[in-house]
Amino acid sequence: MSDENEKELEALQKALAAEHAAVYGYGVVGGRVREGRRTEAKAAYDAHRARRDALAREVRDLDGTPVAAAAAYALPFPVPDSAAAVRLAAELEDRVADVYSDVVRASEGGRRSTAAEALREAAVRAVRWRGESVAFPGLAERAATGAPSASASAPWATPTT
Known part of the structure; x- marks a missing residue:
């Protein structure tokens, strides 16, 4: 496998891990967010499930074994109420966007x-x-710190033990 394909596969695996974590996180969001935003949470949950499934296929297309979801993930902060659930949803989306920026850099074409x-x-x-x-x-984290992407060390995507 060429270096470009390895980088692309690595970026896809990180995106898949982020999608697994987002699906888990939206389970929490859906359980805590006020009723008026539950439809939005369900739509996001469904979108992340679809992206997760597509990424698993892409990884297999590159002869990789898709990274598995964990049974549970450590959340970045406690989510006791609707306001915290909304913050978590925004955080999940920011982190997913971050890993997809890595896929954009590592990929070509379709x-x-x-x-x-x-x-x-x-x-x-x-x-x-x-x-x-x-x-x-x-790119928010890179712009603020000049550091590599959060996807390289996403603690929110770390399974709990």
Whole structure:
């Protein structure tokens, strides 16, 4: 496998792990968010499930074994109420956008277009949850710290033990 294919496979695996974590996180969001936003949470949950399934196929297409979901994930903060659930949803979307920016950089052609669309969708959902936008979605951490992407060490995507 060429270095480019390895980088693409690695980026896809990180995106798949992020989607697994987002699906889990939206389970929490859906259980805590006020009734008026549950439809939005369900739509996001369904979108992340669909992206997760598509990513698993993409990984297999590159002769990889898709990273498995964990039984549970450590959340970035406690989610006792609807306000915290909304913050969690925005955080999940920011982190998913971040990993898709890595896929955009590592891919070409159709995969790049699909990753760019996933990044855009996550950024739009984050704006809806947060009520405001950020400059350069998927790059906020890099712009603020000059550090590598959060996808390289996403503690929120770490399974709980």
